[in-house]
Amino acid sequence: MEDTIRRYWLKPSTYNTAVGIYATLPFLMLPALLVVNAPYGRFAGKLGIDWSLSGKWSWALMEVISPITFTSSLIFTRPIGTPFQIMLSAAWIVHYVNRSVIYPLRAASMAPIHxxxxxxxxxxxxxxxxxxxIWVGRHSNAADAQFWTGMLLWALGFASNVYHDGILFRLRQKSKSEDKQSAARYFIPHGGLFEYVSCPNYFSETxxxxxxxLATHSSVPAAIFAIATAANLFPRAWRTHQWYRNQFNGAYPQHRKAVIPFLL
Structure with a gap:
């Protein structure tokens, strides 16, 4: 049974079909998310029928799928284990352990997810x-200047993402601890890149x-992922930015952009 799964998993036609489907997603996501709010977080329950799931459990389950399939692909391809492959794999696992386990544990609460x-x-x-x-398991390039530049950018983005998530978590905890009869439910975030943009966590993840x-040099799936991340998060950042302005009116800093400091 395992050999059958492995053969199908590694078939070039299976991989090529998956990449083809994957490549279409950013072009579907961007226009859709410019029209409709993805129904989770502050935009949960906005699609009419409330078919929502527990925020923390559903978040953890949907995020843990990626490291499971990534690791399974590595096991099936049996990579050589070069520094290039090890560091790219470690970056992937670290990110998704944070997203699927640590992130929901740190959150004081999470809104339901449609x-x-x-x-x-x-x-x-x-x-x-x-x-x-599959791509990482089958490829190994030199750990050259481009690789290290890309990995440094990844590390800075990851650290920034964790840091700004922490600011939001503290505001959420503050909201829960305040007297609900007198305190506002939402607060304006401050600190770090929040002084420049409304969604530095989205900027950091991108x-x-x-x-x-950049570190992979030529990975088509990695390029698709980078484009898909922007296609998913930038429209949400723009809507979140507008939400902040409407929620706080003139009290919200007017110089802040939505997601890219000084630009967007």
Whole structure:
């Protein structure tokens, strides 16, 4: 049974089909998310019918799919284990351990996630983990200047993402601890890149995967992932930015951009 799964998993036609489907997703996501809010977080329950799942459990489950499929692909391809492969694999696992385990544990609370967002994320993460894991398992380039530049960019993006998530978690905890009869439910975030943009966590995550794609030199799945990250998060950042401005009116810093400091 394992040999049958492995043969199908490694078939060039399986991989090429997955990459082809994966490559279409950014072009579907961007226009869709410019029109409709992805129904999770502050935009949960915005699709009419409330088919929502527990925030923490559904988040953890849909995020853990990616490292599972990535690791399975590595096991099946039996990579040589070069520094290039080890560091790219470690970066992937570190990111998704944070997203699927540490992130929901750090969060004081998480809004419900609509079943459509949950199912879409699982599909995305299956394709994402599978295609990138196969590519890393089959390729090994020199750990040259481009590789180290990309890995440094990834590390800076990851650290920034964790840091700015922490600011939001503290605000969420503050909201829960305040007297609900007198305190506002939402607060304006400050600190770090929040002084320049409304969504530095989205900017940081995009930076991570741009760096990762740069480090690979030529990985098509990694390039798709970087583009898909921007296609997913930038429209949400723009909507979140507008939400902040509407929520706080003139009190919200007018100089802040949505996601890219000084530009967007």
């Amino acid at each position: 079943i459509l967002a949950f199912a879409s994320s699982i599909l995305f993460n299956i394709l994402n983990g599978y295609t990138n894991g 930076m991570e995967w741009l760096g990762y794609a």
